[in-house]
Amino acid sequence: MQHYSGDQHPNIIDTIGKTPLVRLERLCSNAEVNIYGKLEAFNPGGSIKDRTAKQLISYAINNGKLHFGDTVIESSSGNMAIGLAQACLYYGLNLIVVVDPLVNQHTVKILKTYGAKIEMVKEPAPIGGFLTARLNKVNELLDRVKNSYWPNQYSNPQNPVAHHQTMREIAESLSGNLDYLFAATSTCGTLMGCADYIQKNNLPTKIIAVDAAGSVIFGQPAGKRKIPGHGAGRPSNFLERDKISDVIHITDEECVIGCKRLLEKEAILCGGSSGAVVSALLKKLPYIPKRSTCALIFCDRGERYLDTIYNNDWVKENIELEKVLVA
Numbered sequence: 001m002q003h004y005s006g007d008q009h010p011n012i013i014d015t016i017g018k019t020p021l022v023r024l025e026r027l028c029s030n031a032e033v034n035i036y037g038k039l040e041a042f043n044p045g046g047s048i049k050d051r052t053a054k055q056l057i058s059y060a061i062n063n064g065k066l067h068f069g070d071t072v073i074e075s076s077s078g079n080m081a082i083g084l085a086q087a088c089l090y091y092g093l094n095l096i097v098v099v100d101p102l103v104n105q106h107t108v109k110i111l112k113t114y115g116a117k118i119e120m121v122k123e124p125a126p127i128g129g130f131l132t133a134r135l136n137k138v139n140e141l142l143d144r145v146k147n148s149y150w151p152n153q154y155s156n157p158q159n160p161v162a163h164h165q166t167m168r169e170i171a172e173s174l175s176g177n178l179d180y181l182f183a184a185t186s187t188c189g190t191l192m193g194c195a196d197y198i199q200k201n202n203l204p205t206k207i208i209a210v211d212a213a214g215s216v217i218f219g220q221p222a223g224k225r226k227i228p229g230h231g232a233g234r235p236s237n238f239l240e241r242d243k244i245s246d247v248i249h250i251t252d253e254e255c256v257i258g259c260k261r262l263l264e265k266e267a268i269l270c271g272g273s274s275g276a277v278v279s280a281l282l283k284k285l286p287y288i289p290k291r292s293t294c295a296l297i298f299c300d301r302g303e304r305y306l307d308t309i310y311n312n313d314w315v316k317e318n319i320e321l322e323k324v325l326v327a
């Protein structure tokens with residue numbers, strides 16, 4: 001009988017990270033570059049935000065800011081909330097997630113299943129919309145709920161710190177030989193954590209930020225975006241522009257095209273920001289020297305997008321497919 005000799009882990013939180021880096025030979029088969037995808041879907045909660053949640057919560061526990069039975073309060077309706085729900089359940093913490101009516105119902109079901117409480121704000125704030133309304137609610141709850149703690153992924157320095165490890169894993173898998181890293185942005189925790197690691201270790205890697213068209217992170221005007229995950233309606237507290245080589249803005253249409261290409265060519269079912277990163281690579285390819293090595297971070301699983309990106313009726317109704325990317 002053959003014995004499987006994989007890693008053993010003391011608990012589920014310990015399985016976060018060490019995600020596979022997969023060679024993508026078919027994605028752009030004519031291009032003479034080496035392409036790899038970092039599959040963050042392999043984290044137990046399904047996204048790169050498991051790493052951030054683990055870092056924020058374990059740092060707060062280790063520094064005496066959080067204790068067994070305390071209540072974590074955060075405004076997020078996506079991957080970060082799920083990462084927190086998993087970490088809070090494991091560490092014996094309560095979690096209240098503040099969401100607005102735009103939240104995906106499947107995500108709400110996942111959060112409730114992990115035992116999180118949901119606080120829904122019903123009206124947008126007169127200035128700042130639902131985001132401000134949610135943050136007002138967080139502050140109100142922090143005042144009201146005893147022994148409560150706000151991880152605040154938007155300004156907690158432990159957010160980028162979580163991604164030193166993400167970058168270390170990629171760099172070590174490639175023995176440091178990485179020319180381009182493509183990473184999607186929202187808080188910019190992933191981007192800047194990887195940038196810090198690259199700088200500290202004198203790696204030759206150029207970082208390409210992949211933002212959503214309509215996101216304000218890099219100073220563009222705010223616009224409508226239908227695909228959640230990457231992009232932001234407010235500037236990042238972590239961004240240091242001089243550490244980034246280039247920024248590529250990707251529309252919702254290009255996200256869908258990128259997701260479908262990744263699925264059809266490589267049989268990898270990923271979320272919207274992964275499609276954005278694929279489309280960004282295709283746009284950048286003509287400027288990338290032959291034999292370069294590129295790594296793309298694929299932030300989450302595709303299952304939560306089955307009713308949107310992978311549903312042709314939704315795409316027809318919500319997104320005009322106009323662009324054809326060739327590579």
Ligand SMILES: Cc1ncc(COP(=O)(O)O)c(C=O)c1O
Pocket residue numbers: 047049078079080184185186187188189190191228229230231271272273274299300
């Ligand atoms: C799917 C997805 N991609 C990309 C990002 C951007 O990550 P960061 O907040 O580290 O910039 C997020 C953040 O929530 C995300 O959920």
